[in-house]
Amino acid sequence: MNPNDIKGPYNPNQSKSQPKKRGLELGMEQLADVKRIVAVASGKGGVGKSTVAVNLAVTLARMGYKVGLADADVYGPSVPKMTGTEGAVPDVEVYDEMGYPLAPDAPITDDCKEVMIPVEKYGVKWMSIGYFARPEQALIWRGPMACNALKQMILQVKWGELDFLLLDLPPGTGDIHISLVHDIPLSGAIIVSTPQAVALADVEKGVNMFRNPQIDKPIFGIIENMSWFTPAELPENKYYIFGKDGCKVMAEKYSLDLLGQIPLVQSVCEGGDEGVPAAVEDGPVYDALKVAAGKLGALI
Ligand SMILES: Nc1ncnc2c1ncn2[C@@H]1O[C@H](COP(=O)(O)OP(=O)(O)OP(=O)(O)O)[C@@H](O)[C@H]1O
Numbered sequence: 001m002n003p004n005d006i007k008g009p010y011n012p013n014q015s016k017s018q019p020k021k022r023g024l025e026l027g028m029e030q031l032a033d034v035k036r037i038v039a040v041a042s043g044k045g046g047v048g049k050s051t052v053a054v055n056l057a058v059t060l061a062r063m064g065y066k067v068g069l070a071d072a073d074v075y076g077p078s079v080p081k082m083t084g085t086e087g088a089v090p091d092v093e094v095y096d097e098m099g100y101p102l103a104p105d106a107p108i109t110d111d112c113k114e115v116m117i118p119v120e121k122y123g124v125k126w127m128s129i130g131y132f133a134r135p136e137q138a139l140i141w142r143g144p145m146a147c148n149a150l151k152q153m154i155l156q157v158k159w160g161e162l163d164f165l166l167l168d169l170p171p172g173t174g175d176i177h178i179s180l181v182h183d184i185p186l187s188g189a190i191i192v193s194t195p196q197a198v199a200l201a202d203v204e205k206g207v208n209m210f211r212n213p214q215i216d217k218p219i220f221g222i223i224e225n226m227s228w229f230t231p232a233e234l235p236e237n238k239y240y241i242f243g244k245d246g247c248k249v250m251a252e253k254y255s256l257d258l259l260g261q262i263p264l265v266q267s268v269c270e271g272g273d274e275g276v277p278a279a280v281e282d283g284p285v286y287d288a289l290k291v292a293a294g295k296l297g298a299l300i
C-alpha cells in the first residue's frame with residue numbers, strides 16, 4: 001500500500017509537492033465548551049500512564065461526567081488498542097470560511113476548515129493519531145511535525161460539551177511537552193508513577209516541568225500505579241513488589257495530593273490488550289480511580 005493512501009488528514013508521509021493542507025490554522029474554538037483540560041503525565045515511560053488515563057476517563061464517564069481523551073502520544077498511540085477501537089476511522093466535517101457546514105456538492109477550498117469527530121465508546125469521546133496510521137507504521141516524526149499532529153488531535157476535534165478532556169502525554173519532559181503546555185490551555189496535570197525509586201526520580205522531573213515558572217500549571221496530584229500485586233485467587237493479599245508507599249512519600253515531599261493507588265492485577269493488563277478497560281466493571285481499578293475522579297470532579 002502506498003503510504004500516501006492513508007486515510008485522514010494526518011498523513012505523515014505526505015510529500016512536500018502535494019497541495020497545501022487545508023484548515024490547519026488551529027484556534028481554540030473546539031475547546032470552547034470544555035471545562036477542564038487535564039494532562040496525564042509521567043517522567044518515565046511504561047509506568048501505566050495510558051492505562052491510568054483510559055481507565056480514569058471511563059471512571060469519570062461512569063460517574064456521570066462528560067469526558068473526552070486525546071491520545072497525545074503521537075509516537076506510540078495506545079488508545080485505539082486499549083479501548084478496542086482499532087480500525088475506527090473518525091468522520092471529518094468540513095466548514096466554509098464563515099463557519100457553516102459545507103454543502104455536500106460545494107468544492108473544498110483552502111479557506112475551509114476540517115474538524116474530526118471523536119470515536120465514542122464506554123461513554124467517552126476518544127481521539128488518537130492511531131486512527132489515522134496503520135499499527136505497523138512507525139511514526140518517526142521530527143519534533144515540529146509531531147507537535148503539529150498533537151495539536152491537531154486536540155484542537156481540530158469536535159469535542160462539544162465536556163467536563164473533562166484528558167490528554168495522555170508521551171513519556172518524558174521533552175519539546176512536545178513544553179510546546180503542549182505552552183499552546184494548549186491546560187487546567188493542570190496528574191502525574192502517574194510506580195512506587196519504585198527509579199520511577200520516582202522521574203516524577204521529580206515531571207513535577208519540575210509543570211512548576212517551572214514559564215509553564216506554571218497546577219499539579220492536581222499523583223496516581224500511584226502498580227502499588228502492590230494482588231493475585232486473582234488471593235484477593236486479600238498484597239505483595240509490594242515495587243516497594244511500598246513510594247508515591248506517598250513523594251507526594252508529601254512536593255506537597256501534592258496522592259489521588260489514588262492502583263494495584264498490579266492481571267485484569268488490567270488483559271483488559272488493555274483486549275480493548276476493555278478494567279474500570280468498565282466494578283473492581284480494584286474502578287474503586288481506586290473513583291477516589292481520584294471524585295477529587296477531580298470537585299474542581300469543576
Ligand atoms: N495496574 C496494572 N496492572 C497490570 N498491568 C498494568 C497495570 N498498569 C499498566 N499495566 C500494563 O503495563 C504496560 C504498560 O502500561 P501503559 O502502556 O499504560 O504505560 P505507559 O506509561 O503509557 O507507557 P508509555 O510510556 O510507553 O506510553 C501495559 O501492558 C499495561 O497493560
Ligand SMILES: [Mg+2]
Nearest residue numbers: 049050073078
Ligand atoms: Mg502510553
